[in-house]
Amino acid sequence: MNATQTSTPLTDIAAILRRAQRVLAICHISPDGDAIGSLLGFGWLMHGRSGTAGAGPTQERGITLACVDNVPTPYRSLPGATEIISDPPDWPWDVVVALDASDPQRLGGLFRPDRYGKTPIINLDHHVTNLRFGDLNxxxxxxxxxxxxxVDLADALGVPIGREAATCLLTGLVTDTLSFRTSNVTAQVMATALRLMEAGANLAEITEQAMNYKPLSMMRLWGLALARVRLQGEIIWTDITGEMRAQAGAADDGDGGLTSFLIRAPEAKVSVVFSETPKGQVEIGFRARPGYNVSGVALSLGGGGHPQAAGCTISGSLAAAHTRVLPLLRTAIDAQNGNLSVMAHMGFEVKPA
Ligand SMILES: [Mn+2]
Structure with missing residues (x-):
């Protein structure tokens, strides 16, 4: 455990969760594998408090799992996925738990502290840009x-990790690390993965379900977006317009990992995909090569994320987004190039952030 000093100890959070009868757990909008995997895993762990096996994670003791957006196709076969609802009641809850969300806006309409009364909000997350919006963080x-x-919470709760929880949690670990390929994959991460496999999670099956899913419509959308990809300085970027989505037959369903694909170009330090939304906004995904950090730019635009994977949503046209965002990235890269070269000059080994 490496939680920062402002964190509430997990043992204190576990003590509250152990007593709570009516628990609402929520995850972020446009959920990814970690959001859904953590939400379901949490449900199974809470279910495991009673020590009885049952039909599903929400069938006993008032556990409600909610996400404002639909569960994406690759995660619909996860155990308990059909029990996730989109519109939970406001009350009465003993505790509300936010998972994998760096700020309240990312929870969509599900974050309603004004209607929760004295209900404590617990914020469990790993984003460097987390705003500590909970009563306990x-x-x-x-x-x-x-x-x-x-997994650490399971230990704090003193509940065993069953096959269902392990499958959901390993899905979160696999998807957020792009199959254990990101620079934050430590021996500790691998030890956690091993533990989940020993608890019954099938790594090959999870990888096939969660990582190898690319519908034909998304391939067509990639084709359109890749046809107009640009390299400006060390920024590789492209657009996804509403018209391209319609032409490809791809619903408003993210970029299918295009931003992560673009950063594979050795010419680039940062990749960006600008996506038009039906609401007249632009969703922007950023990826950075190890050693570079895009979370600051995302945070300054009202978004957030990790050093090497971040995003934000801004209003206006695609052209306005380009004009606003690309210079910010240029400045950030220049500053970080400067840091790297100064450190190398001083004899430090230059390593990924
Ligand atoms: Mn995550």
Missing amino acids: YVDTQAAATAQIM
């Missing part, structure tokens, strides 16, 4: 996924 920025924090 446990933010472990060393954790590769919120799913990894759920």
Whole structure:
């Protein structure tokens, strides 16, 4: 455990969760594998408090799991996924738990502190940009996924990790680390993965389900977006317009990992995908090569994320987004290039952030 000093100890959070009868757990909008995996894993762990096996994670003791957006296709077969609801009641809850969300806006309409009364809000997350919006916050920025924090929570709760929880949590770990390929994959992360496999999670099956999913419509959308990819300085970027989505037959369903694909170009330090939303906004995804950090730029634009993977949503046209965002990235890269060369000159080994 490497939670920062402002965190509430997990043992204190576990003490509250152990007593709570009516628990609402929520995750972020446009959920990824870690959001859904952590939400379901949390549900199974809470279910495990009673020590009885049952039909699903929400069938006993008032556990409600909610996400404002639909569960993406690759995660719909996870145990308990059909029990996630989109519109939970406001009350009465003994505790509300936010998972994998760096700020309240990322929780969409589900974050309603004004209607929770005195209900404590627990914020469990691993984003470096987390705003500590909970009454109790446990933010472990060393954790590769919120799913990894759920494993520590299981230990704090003193509940065993069953096959269902392990499957959901390993899905979170696999997806957030792009199959254990990101620079934050430590021996500790691998030890957590091993533990989840020993608890019954099938790594090959999870990888096949969660990582190898790329519908034909998304491939067509990539084709359109890749046809107009640009390299400006060390920034590789492209757009996804509403028209391109319609042409490809791809619903408003993210970029299918295009931003992560673009950063593979050795010419680039940072990749960006600008996506038009039906609401007239632009969703922007950033990736950075190890040693570079895009979380600051995302945070300054009202978003957040990790050093090497971040995002934000801004209003206005695509052209306005380009004009606003690309110079900020240019400045950030220049500053970070400067830091790296100064450190190398001083004899430090220059390593990824
Ligand atoms: Mn995550």
